[in-house]
Amino acid sequence: MTYNEFKKIVKISKEEISGQILERNRDSIKVKKEEKVIENLIRIIDATLKICSKKSFQAMSIRDLSAESGLSGGALYSYFSSKEELLVLIQTQGREIANRVLVDQVVKSSDPVEKLRIAIKSHIYLSEAMRNWFYFTYIEARNLPKNEQKLAIESELQTEKLFIDIINGGIEEKVFRDENVVLVASVIKAMLQDWYLKSWKYRNRKVSVDDYADFVIHVAESILLI
């Protein structure tokens, strides 16, 4: 699988995401026409992610968001009841998509070596396709309210668990070495995150997403393969 193939397989339509957000947040969204909601949620989220790729969510004012999204400050509050709720909304949805796509891809194989490759590639490709979204989810997690922070941590650990399980499977089948599984999963995750946390660096150096994915697989297999 290459990045281009991945993009064709995994349809992440903005309309669909927006629809899911509407389902989850019926209470806070005051606008009744669903089409309007879908359309404007896309504009709001796109604007937020764009602004927050340059400055922090805290530093983004409602007036900034108004200017970038094309909706007035007053209108924005028809789609969320506080700025913090907007943060929670985007983060929750981001985690949901990431987890769903990843799990969907991994179940496609039962061979541990293949599963590990798929998991690494899917994660990197997904974080490339939704770079701003991933960056935002990571970097703004600390500004979430306490209980939402807990959910973010759980989600992080769940993703790691996915790798832990794959590696354990490989050790049982004697295709992987008996390494410290938790640490191997941790460093794989660190490498995956580097792709979207330091995208500026890899772009400047003309490292393609396929190059990077192949390299991370190479590293993982250097540690694990017998």
Place this chain on the structure above:
Amino acid sequence: MTYNEFKKIVKISKEEISGQILERNRDSIKVKKEEKVIENLIRIIDATLKICSKKSFQAMSIRDLSAESGLSGGALYSYFSSKEELLVLIQTQGREIANRVLVDQVVKSSDPVEKLRIAIKSHIYLSEAMRNWFYFTYIEARNLPKNEQKLAIESELQTEKLFIDIINGGIEEKVFRDENVVLVASVIKAMLQDWYLKSWKYRNRKVSVDDYADFVIHVAESILLI
């Protein structure tokens, strides 16, 4: 070298750091008595790092900082001329210390394998000894003004260059495999950063700093050693 030995060798005294900051910022610091400055800079920086381990620098108000440091809002402005300047001051000093200690340690050996081990251990141990400081430097870099952001990026690339040079040395001496040097250095750096970005995770799992350093060395050598 273990973490405890490292701490004995590398003296990172708060007074010394504070003194260097004074040298660099004579213009902004209005208080004349040097002892006072040293003492209060320590209190201000400790307070800032403590608060910012829980919330962002933007979210920290001068009133917060006043309460935590024990100085009034007015007094704080005798030590910096704006909140942004305080951010720059801490970040600049943090990068300076990190770079100095790392370079000092690495020159102790001329053997590439040994150099790589020293570099990895020094970085992880240093980031452990100054965990809040490293976390702050990483996470708040994006809130720096444009020109200071450039310096932060340069510093990041310089640290990576140190690893690149070591690896290239090893390849020349035919003790390391002829891998993609830039990518190897990148992922080593990603692993190093994970230690202080996810310190909560490693603490919960009772992974000691020595365990982690040894594991990162193990990974690096799995990729590189012939």
Place this chain on the structure above:
DNA sequence: GTCTATACATAGATAGAC
């Protein structure tokens, strides 16, 4: 040198016209 009091700007959020 440090405090209290306060000026001034900007933020989030709401009300009511359209």
Place this chain on the structure above:
DNA sequence: GTCTATCTATGTATAGAC
């Protein structure tokens, strides 16, 4: 549904007393 106008809170930064 969206706008403009505005309320209120909070933040940074300063002035002047001690």
